[in-house]
Amino acid sequence: MPKLLPLGTSDFQALRLNNEIYVDKTDLIFQLAKGRGKIFLARPRRFGKSLLISTFESLFKSGLQNFRGLAIEDLWEDKLYPVVRLDFSKLKGYDSVEFFREAFFNYLQESFYPLGFRYDASRTSVLAQLDSWTQTLETSSLVILIDEYDAPLTERLHDDSQFNQVRDILSQFFAILKSNEGCLRFFFMTGITKFSNTSIFSAFNNLQDISMNPIFGTLLGYTQEEIIENFSEYLTSAAQKLKVSEQDLLDQLKLHYDGFCFDSSAKTHVYCPWSVLNFLNYPELGFQNYWYKSGGQPTVLLKFLVNHALEKPVDYAEDKLIRLSDLNTARQYDEICLDALLTQAGYLSISEVLKNGYAVLTYPNKEVAVSMAQLYADELLKGRPLEHSRGPLIADVMASGRVEDVIDVFNKTVTSIDYSRYPITDESTCRAYLQVLLIGAAMLPRVEVHNALGRSDLEVEIGTRHWVFEFKFAHRNSQVQSLLSQGLEQLKANRYGKQSTLNELIRVALVFSEEDRKFTAWQCV
Structure with missing residues (x-):
C-alpha cells in the first residue's frame, strides 16, 4: 500500500503510525539534538515547525521507537528525558492582558504538572514556585520545546500597551529558564520573527539562532530532490491527470512553490511543503495558491500593517536590498524593517548575497508573487x-x-x-x-x-x-x-x-x- 500524504499532520508519532510519508530530516535533527543545545529557529507559517517540535519530543521522550528506517537510527544513543512541550499559539484570542496572564499561568501549571510540579495557591506566584521547583532538578535532566513563542505578541502588534504588557509576562518566564538553564538538556524554540526585550534572546548568552545558518537551510521545506525521491508515485499520477510530462509537472511545481531561501549564503532553497502536499492531493485542481489561503496571511504581518503601510504599489516588482544583519537581528517591534518582516513571513526571499553584506530580496515563486500582489491590490483599492x-x-x-x-x-x-x-x-x-x-x-x-x-x-x-x-x-x-x-x-x-x-x-x-x-x-x- 502506498504511503499517504502527510497533509495537515503535525504529530510525528501519528504520522509514522499512520503510514504517512516522512521526508527524512533526521540527519540534521541529530546534529541539533546531540549536544546541550539552546536553539531558536524562525520560519514562515505552514513550513512544518510544529512537526519538527513533535519530532524532537518523540526522540527525547520515546527514543528511537518511531524512527525505524530513518537516518538517525544509526546515530542516536542517548537516554530518555522528561519533555515539556509548549505551544504558545494556544495563548491567542484573549481580549485582555489579565485573561492572557491567567491563561498563561494555567497553561504552565498543566504543562509542568506531569513532571511533578505542583502549584500551591496559598503561597507565592506560579512563576516563583516554578522557579523554585526548577532549581531542584538535576543537571541536563529536562527538555523544553516551545512552538510559536511569538504568537501572543504578534496578535498585539497594533496595540503598544498590550504588546509591552504581554512581553513583560513572557519575559518573566524566560528569565526563569535563563537562571536555571543548568537543568536543561535541550531547549528548542520556534517563531516567525525575533522580538527583542523578551529576555529570551538576551538572557541565554549561548542561544543559537539557526534561522539563516546554511547548514540548516533545508531543515524545513522540501528540496526538489526530496520531492522526487519521496513523492514519485504522486508525481506520476499528477502528470497523468494533467496530461503533461513529469518534467513539465516538475517545472510548474518549481515555478509555483519553490524558491524559499533561509540561507545567509543563498545556496539552498526549498519548496513550501503545505502547497506541494495540497497540490499532490488534488492535482486536477491545478496549481492553486494554497499558502496564502491558509498560512500566507500571518498575524505578524497583518497586525503590523495596521500601523505601517506597504511601500508604494508602484514599487511592487522592484528587488529589495537589505543588510543581512537586519534579517538576523532581534528588534523591538516598532523598529522592525518591513522588508525584514516580509522575509520572515515568507513574502520575500534571499535570491543573492552581495560582497558588501547586503542581500537581494525577491518573491520566491509565482504563488507568493500573486499573494503579495493581492496585498498591494488591497492597498490600492482600500x-x-x-x-x-x-x-x-x-x-x-x-x-x-x-x-x-x-x-x-x-x-x-x-x-x-x-x-x-x-x-x-x-x-x-x-x-x-x-x-x-x-x-x-x-x-x-x-x-x-x-x-x-x-x-x-x-x-x-x-x-x-x-x-x-x-x-x-x-x-x-x-x-x-x-x-x-x-x-x-x-x-x-x-x-x-x-x-x-x-x-x-x-x-x-x-x-x-x-x-x-x-x-x-x-x-x-
Whole structure:
C-alpha cells in the first residue's frame, strides 16, 4: 500500500503510525539534538515547525521507537528525558492582558504538572514556585520545546500597551529558564520573527539562532530532490491527470512553490511543503495558491500593517536590498524593517548575497508573487473589490474576450483605485498599477520584456493568448492620437511578442488620459 500524504499532520508519532510519508530530516535533527543545545529557529507559517517540535519530543521522550528506517537510527544513543512541550499559539484570542496572564499561568501549571510540579495557591506566584521547583532538578535532566513563542505578541502588534504588557509576562518566564538553564538538556524554540526585550534572546548568552545558518537551510521545506525521491508515485499520477510530462509537472511545481531561501549564503532553497502536499492531493485542481489561503496571511504581518503601510504599489516588482544583519537581528517591534518582516513571513526571499553584506530580496515563486500582489491590490483599492461578483473575471475576459472588453475591464479597475492616495501620473505608474492588479487577479504579467530590438511594457499569457501592451501617458487629450501612433510604431518596429509560441498573439497600444483618468484610445497591430 502506498504511503499517504502527510497533509495537515503535525504529530510525528501519528504520522509514522499512520503510514504517512516522512521526508527524512533526521540527519540534521541529530546534529541539533546531540549536544546541550539552546536553539531558536524562525520560519514562515505552514513550513512544518510544529512537526519538527513533535519530532524532537518523540526522540527525547520515546527514543528511537518511531524512527525505524530513518537516518538517525544509526546515530542516536542517548537516554530518555522528561519533555515539556509548549505551544504558545494556544495563548491567542484573549481580549485582555489579565485573561492572557491567567491563561498563561494555567497553561504552565498543566504543562509542568506531569513532571511533578505542583502549584500551591496559598503561597507565592506560579512563576516563583516554578522557579523554585526548577532549581531542584538535576543537571541536563529536562527538555523544553516551545512552538510559536511569538504568537501572543504578534496578535498585539497594533496595540503598544498590550504588546509591552504581554512581553513583560513572557519575559518573566524566560528569565526563569535563563537562571536555571543548568537543568536543561535541550531547549528548542520556534517563531516567525525575533522580538527583542523578551529576555529570551538576551538572557541565554549561548542561544543559537539557526534561522539563516546554511547548514540548516533545508531543515524545513522540501528540496526538489526530496520531492522526487519521496513523492514519485504522486508525481506520476499528477502528470497523468494533467496530461503533461513529469518534467513539465516538475517545472510548474518549481515555478509555483519553490524558491524559499533561509540561507545567509543563498545556496539552498526549498519548496513550501503545505502547497506541494495540497497540490499532490488534488492535482486536477491545478496549481492553486494554497499558502496564502491558509498560512500566507500571518498575524505578524497583518497586525503590523495596521500601523505601517506597504511601500508604494508602484514599487511592487522592484528587488529589495537589505543588510543581512537586519534579517538576523532581534528588534523591538516598532523598529522592525518591513522588508525584514516580509522575509520572515515568507513574502520575500534571499535570491543573492552581495560582497558588501547586503542581500537581494525577491518573491520566491509565482504563488507568493500573486499573494503579495493581492496585498498591494488591497492597498490600492482600500476595501473596494478587485472583481465584482456579478461581472466577468479579469482572467476570463483576457482569455476569451474582445480587446475592447479588456480595455473596459482595465478602466473599471483603474476607477476603483484610491486616486487621491495613488494618482496615476506617468507611464510607469500606469503600468505598475495594472501589473499589480493583474497579479491580484491570479495572472503573472511580465514587465519590460527584452528582445533584440527593445523591451515591451507589459506582457501576459492567459489560456492560448499572449497579450503585449505598449502604454502611453497623455497629460493632455490633444496628445492622445500622436502617442497612440508612437505606440503602434514601437510594437511593429520592435516586433514585441513575436517570439511567442501560443496560438493567438494580441499586441495593443493604449493611451491613458490624465484629464479623463482612463484609457481613452487603443489599437491592435
